[in-house]
Amino acid sequence: MFDSRHTRVRAALCTVPLLVGILGTAAAPAAAGPRHSDASLTCRGKGVDPDARVRYKTETLIHAPLRTIWKVQTDVARWPSWQASVATAERLDRGPFRSGSAFRWTMPVPPNPSTPATRLEITSTVEQLKRNSCIRWTGPAIGEGLRIDGVHVWNFTQVKGGVRVSTEETHTGAQVDADVPAATAILRQGLDAWLRELKAAAEARTPHRPR
Numbered sequence: 001m002f003d004s005r006h007t008r009v010r011a012a013l014c015t016v017p018l019l020v021g022i023l024g025t026a027a028a029p030a031a032a033g034p035r036h037s038d039a040s041l042t043c044r045g046k047g048v049d050p051d052a053r054v055r056y057k058t059e060t061l062i063h064a065p066l067r068t069i070w071k072v073q074t075d076v077a078r079w080p081s082w083q084a085s086v087a088t089a090e091r092l093d094r095g096p097f098r099s100g101s102a103f104r105w106t107m108p109v110p111p112n113p114s115t116p117a118t119r120l121e122i123t124s125t126v127e128q129l130k131r132n133s134c135i136r137w138t139g140p141a142i143g144e145g146l147r148i149d150g151v152h153v154w155n156f157t158q159v160k161g162g163v164r165v166s167t168e169e170t171h172t173g174a175q176v177d178a179d180v181p182a183a184t185a186i187l188r189q190g191l192d193a194w195l196r197e198l199k200a201a202a203e204a205r206t207p208h209r210p211r
Contacts, residue, residue, distance in 0.1 A: 041153040041168040043134035046127065048151045052170035054183045059166035060195045064202040066156060066163050070132050072202050073154070076103045082201035083194070087119070101126040109143055118144040124152075132156060148173045165198065167191055 040047040041057065048055060062069055072082070074097035079089040089105035107120045124139035135154045140147055148171050155166040169191060176183035 041134075041155050041166055043136035043153055043155070044128040044130060046136055046153075048153055048168050048170040049172060052151070052172045053180045054171040054176045054187060055169065056184060056187045056191055057166070057168035058188070058191055058195065059164055060199055061159070061162050061164055062199045062202050063162040064206040066132050066158055068205050069156060069163050069165065069198070069202045072205065073198060074135070076105070079105060083197050085190075085193075092123075097126070097129070099126055099129045101129075118146075120146070122150075146175055148176055165195060167195065 040050075072078075076089050076091055076097070079086045085107050087106045087108055090103060092102040092104060093100070102123065102125045104121065104123045106122070109118045109120050120141050120143040122139060122141040124137045126135060126137045128134070128136040133156055136152070138149075138151045140149050150169055150171050152169040153167065155164075157164045157166070169187060171183060171187060
């Protein structure tokens with residue numbers, strides 16, 4: 001006999017290709033690299049949730065100046081212009097992107113036999129930040145019958161030929177904990193897509209790529 005609650009949870013996860021890092025689209029994996037180390041990323045000494053069962057870390061090399069990549073990533077209001085899955089995005093504060101900054105962004109969730117069409121709303125708060133180096137934000141993603149709490153860390157490191165952008169995220173919540181492999185796969189696809197789109201957006205703004 002099938003567990004109807006488990007079936008509903010799995011169906012909900014499968015229709016939310018945006019849990020995705022609280023952040024991206026569940027498209028084919030990007031040209032992001034595999035995890036190179038088991039050590040978690042940090043920003044000013046703080047990292048992802050150490051107790052979370054759903055986690056993923058990856059990185060990619062972007063052939064663009066660090067200042068360009070940082071601008072693209074932190075200009076939250078423009079996320080919909082280069083992230084296919086982000087419907088709306090707004091800063092909830094003013095001034096430079098900094099520790100304490102907050103932003104709200106939304107993603108559509110299509111209907112399926114178990115759940116109606118809904119909108120996933122994510123409210124993120126920057127907890128730690130070092131300009132042109134790292135960002136750590138936290139916040140819930142909430143939709144109809146769905147809540148996921150995420151912690152997301154970004155590292156930006158200048159290397160030969162460009163910038164290595166590394167990212168790690170954890171998710172907690174009843175829905176994701178009910179099917180950790182499925183939730184992890186969705187998170188993986190989302191973060192890979194985010195890096196792919198960030199790479200494309202930053203490199204498109206760089207007429208002469210650094211060698």
